[in-house]
Amino acid sequence: MRLTDPRALRAYAHPLRMSLVGLLRSSGPFTATRAAELTGESVASCSYHLRILAKYGLVEEAPGGRGREKPWRATARYTEWPEYSEDATVAEAADALSTAVAERYFERVTRALENRHRLPKEWREAEQFGDSLLHLTPEELAGIGERIDELLRPYEARASDPSLRPEGARPVSILRIAYLDQDIPDSEEE
Template identity: 90%
Template sequence: MPEISEPRPEGEQPRSIRLTDPRALRAYAHPLRMSLVGLLRSIGPFTATRAAELTGESVASCSYHLRILAKYGLVEEAPGGRGREKPWQATARYTEWPEYSEDASVAEAADALSAAVAERYFERVTRAMENRHRLPREWQEAEQFGDSLLHLTPEELTDLGERINALLRPYEGRESDASLRPEGARPVSILRIAYLDQEIPDSEEE
């Protein structure tokens, strides 16, 4: 079953939900389900009818996928529903899953989900690059696109990730509380991808 990674104070959405069930991992890997969760986190709550308008899918399809997401704890019914038009909301701001597992079924499902998410990242970045010429100059100059090749130990890479997360945390509250956003603030996606580059052979100093 999904695990809420932090306690949930009354009325406050938890930071993240952790998926460890292979069935939940496989369910979340569906492109439309990832889109629905992402939209609920950024502009929700909303109904299946609104979800259909946002995604271009049918109401029946969105309703079905929202129910699947609810089954695995990623979304839930929001207050204020009337009749069959019930609104949905995300249960957490982020989704986490194991980077490593001794359980082969969990490891396989987690790797498949990571691959699906990476493909989604690539598609979104490609669209952003295609449309960035429409942005004001200050946004084009502020955007970042590049990579770094570092020689690190596993412990150093873990520490680097924790420090990057610490830098980003002060800005997280702005997603759910618009009053915290300064004038001119707009939604910015920041990708954090670090992997052992096996295409570059290890070299040892003599």
């Protein structure tokens, strides 16, 4: 799903809404009652935020509900938004969403690092945490992104089809963040 409406971008930037969409993608469909159990929020709050997400097409009612207990499901596996826009309103809303997503990523990474001592040795050794400083052109950076996408693509179907997961497979989040590092002086000297 690609969001370009500034109202939708701002709506999705809410932390609980991002959590709900993520949970529906990984564990849905489920009701607002189950959403409250998973998030620690009230049923009324989850119901309200699910309706807002539905307004912008990020979630929809799933079949099989009874009475007031209606299940929800995500409408897409991924959400995209503009990296750049000539429209200042879209650009501002997209940047705010990107910032909210980065904050969410780093909260999750921090929690994972705080709890990694509980993991079996093989998972602690397999996890990765580090960085690389490369000198690239925009075209080279885009090419690296395309190659990373190619590396990950064979594993993507496992998210929606558990029969494809080998024994011992667990959910692993892989963050891909590459940015022009403006904190390091640009030097033409070699």
